[in-house]
Amino acid sequence: MKNLRIAHVVEAAIWLSLALLLFVNSFDFNQEIEIYRYGASAWPRALLLLIAVAAIGQLFGQWLRGESQGSEILSKASDDGAELAAEVSNHNNPKWLAWTFLIMTIPFFYMNVPGVVGDLLSLDKAGLNQAKLLTAAVLLGIFLLAIRGNHIGGMLTLPLLFGAFLQDFGFYFTAPFFILGTMYLMGERRWKNMIMVGALVMGIMLALFVSLLYVGLPTGIISPFYEFGTTIVNLLQ
Amino acid sequence: METLTNFINGTIALFGDPLGILIFLGGVIGGMLFGAIPGVSMLTLAAILLPFTAHLSPEHGIMLFSVIYCTGVYGGAITAILFNIPGAPENAPTAFDGYPMTQKGQAGKAVGAAVTCSAIGGTVSAVIMMIATAPIAGWAISAFGPPEIFALVFFGLAVASSVGAKTFWKGWLSILLGLLIAVVGLDPVGGIERWDFGMPYLLAGIHFIPTILGFFAVSEVFVQVEKKARGSYSAPKVGVDFPSLAELFAQKVAVIRSIVIGFFCGILPGIGATLAAFMGYNEAVRWSKDSKEFGTGKMEGVVSSETANNAATGAAMIPLLALGLPGGALTAMMVAVFQMHDMEPGPLVFLNSADLVWVVFSAMFFANLSILLIGFLETKTIINLLRIPFQFLAPVILLLATVGY
Structure with a gap:
């Protein structure tokens, strides 16, 4: 037992829980296929069984030999240094992980709360858009407060938030904020440089995707963001 | 002799048409640029161009994709x-030693070795492809059934699990997780929905391109953020000293070995350049006397991986054209180009559209040669990308990764 650490057990538990959860869920599509006698669930279940075996095998290996059981050369080659950086920054402690996880749930609140509120209050389309605007403003405020002192959490969440807002507010309105936000969270503080680089990146993106390739980037669906997006598209095409 | 005549005819057809030349050059430069710009890849370019190929002739459409394939892999x-961001999975082993070389200030040497060996690997592969396509296609048709293809794919997975993973078990867990992700969506036999959780977006499965972008481009940004937070981020050093001829000549064994490995991996349907690169690297480690230096910035690592993956590009056209079996995402898109023009890749293509086949072969040969010329000229420009602070590059990578697909 001396080689076994809590992290090893937690990892094995996560793999086994995933396998069990998906196995239970596989009954949803456990149907026969006329031309394939094993049915739709046989292959996924075989994979789940192998995952469980590999997870137990890994745990057993860690119990016997600890972490150093693979090729030293290849493990060195595939090490990107993130693990060491996280360890030194004390980003492995449960409190930090929980805080980061909570920040990362903010975009999912945006994706679900307006819909639930809309159903409860039987809102029409305009009302739902108002609910989305209000939710976005509140969650953005919470996000900005929550990432003070946790820029890693902010950086992990920002692309998710950008993705969540993209459909409603459009690429043309949200992308400049996303670019500036990323630069700020990456440690840049020179606003002049940030604005210049941001304008350059946006300019290239618009020229490439909108003017040259005619790729339909999301214009947004909520007014006045929709009008803003379509005006830019009309101007550039 | 017949091969040479066909090659000359194909070359005349390729360069005798101004539009053909334009498409060829566009493919060469576009493939290299999209392959080199972090966050996008040759697959992004190919996906964007796919609808436009309906307006081109089948020769031009297939030729464009084959040229993008050759130069994009490089x-x-x-x-x-x-940047430690492989443009495609086939470049992943290149990063094992290429990135440490950059960190040691030898970026120019690493890129120079990659340019030269990509060109050598690709050109030799293209020549063998021209000579051997017909006999190999005939043999493969009679020898390869589903059990053989399953065995080959399993072999590929076994190699992938042993390379790049910290331990044997972690390698297999990663492979199994990948296979599990591929299960999401409609079952290919019965059309039954699997693990789509009621989301229509998941019905078509989790697509290859966003997965690559997420795993390679986005994750690299996050790793750099973590390093920056700790204060350990150090901008890579810029070096433009290309390898000398003597240094390149010293890699001759690695080059020949990787051409052989790359060609045979490329010819196996459904496997292609990725396995070639991993096996080329793996064999370099196994054959080397000082194998412990691999992963710390050894030129042989870059040479082995890059020669093998480019050697696979020519070979990958054989199962595609002879059997209609794509070896990877880009060759799968080529099948779509064929289908847009009411054609099916397979043995009949050689009978009905021999002109098309030889224009493609000639284009691939010259695309590989042009890697050498344009690669050296362009590389010096691209190396300057390193001078851009990462905080300015990060939003571009994330933005392109988000909208690139």
Whole structure:
């Protein structure tokens, strides 16, 4: 037992829980296929069984030999240094992980709360858009407060938030904020440089995707963001 | 002799048409650039261009994709070496030694080795492809059934699990997780929905391109953020000293070995350049006397991986054209180009559209040669990307990764 650490057990538990959860869920599509006698669930279940075996095998290996059981050369080659950086920054402690996880749930609140509120209050389309605007403003405020002192959490969440807002507010309105936000969270503080680089990146993106390739980037669906997006598209095409 | 005549005819057809030349050059430069720019890859360019090929002739459409394939595989090595972001899975082993070389200030040497060896690997592969396509296609048709293809794919997975993973078990867990992700969506036999959780977006499965972008481009940004937070981020050093002829000549065994490995991996349907690159690297480690130096910035690592993956590009056209079996995402898109023009890749293509086949073969030969010329000229420009602070590059990578697909 001396080689076994809590992290090893937690990892094995996560793999086994995933396998069990998906196995239970596989009954949803456990149907026969006329031309394939094993049915739709046989292959996924075989994979789940192998995952469980590999997870137990890994745990057993860690119990016997600890972490150093693979090729030293290849493990060195595939090490990107993130693990060491996280360890030194004390980003492995449960409190930090929980805080980061909570920040990362903010975009999912945006994706679900307006819909639930809309159903409860039987809102029409305009009302739902108002609910989305209000939710976005509140969650953005919470996000900005929550990432003070946790820029890693902010950086992990920002692309998710950008993705969540993209459909409603459009690429043309949200992308400049996303670019500036990323630069700020990456440690840049020179606003002049940030604005210049941001304008350059946006300019290239618009020229490439909108003017040259005619790729339909999301214009947004909520007014006045929709009008803003379509005006830019009309101007550039 | 007949091969040479066909090659000359194909070359005349390729360069005798101004539009053909334009498409060829566009494919060469576009493939390299999209392969080299972090966050996008040759697959992004190919996906964007796919609908436009309906307006081109079948020769031009297929030729464009084959040229993008050759140069894009090389272009992906640049980002693997400079930023530790492989442009495509086939460039992943290039990063194992290429990125440490960059960190040691030898970016120019690594890129120079990649340019030269990509060109050598690709050109030799193209020549063998021209000579051997017909006999190999005939043999493969009679020898390869589903059990053989399953065995080959399993072999590929076994190699992938042993390379790049910290331990044997972690390798297999990663492979199994990948296979599990591929299960999401409609069952290919019965059309039954599996693990789509009621989301229509998941019905078509989790697509290859966003997965690559997420695993390679986005994750690299996050790793750099973590390093920056700790204060350990150090901008890569820029070096433009290309390898000398003597240094390149010293790699001759690695080059020949990787051409052989690359060609045979490329010819196996459904496997292609990725396995070639991993096996080329793996064999380099196994054969080397000082194998412990691999992963710390050894030129042989870059040479082995890049020669093998480019050697696979020519070979990958054989199962595609002879059997209609694509070896990877880009060759799968080529099947779509064929279908847009009411054609099916397979043995009949050689009978009905021999002109098309030889224009494609000639284009691939010259695309590989042009890697050498344009690669050296362009590389010096691209190396300057390193001078851009990462905080300015990060939003571009994330933005392109989000909208690129």
